[in-house]
Amino acid sequence: xxxLKSAGLAALTLLAVGAALLWSGNGPAPxxxxxxxxxxxxxxxxxxxxxxGVARRTTRRSVAYGAAAGAAAAGTYYYAxxxxxxxxxxxGQIVYRCP
Numbered sequence: 182x183x184x185l186k187s188a189g190l191a192a193l194t195l196l197a198v199g200a201a202l203l204w205s206g207n208g209p210a211p212x213x214x215x216x217x218x219x220x221x222x223x224x225x226x227x228x229x230x231x232x233x234g235v236a237r238r239t240t241r242r243s244v245a246y247g248a249a250a251g252a253a254a255a256g257t258y259y260y261a262x263x264x265x266x267x268x269x270x271x272x273g274q275i276v277y278r279c280p
Contacts (some may be wrong), residue, residue: 265279 210263265277268278270276
């Protein structure tokens, strides 16, 4: 194969690959497209124990607890009866334990 033919074939291949990657998907692509249509999935995650799902739920809970703690701190002061003490439960919440 001559140098001119191989250069032309390389340019044609590069043009075809570039057009396929940049295709917007608004009409029928003559040779297909590498970019599919994005579809939103609403509902529970397919993998409930995935790292992203766990991180999202943990963040949501911590924001909710932080907002509740901030609202409680801005509200009235809670006076515990004598003999009661503050403890932190397994969820990170401050509770009062009285005898």
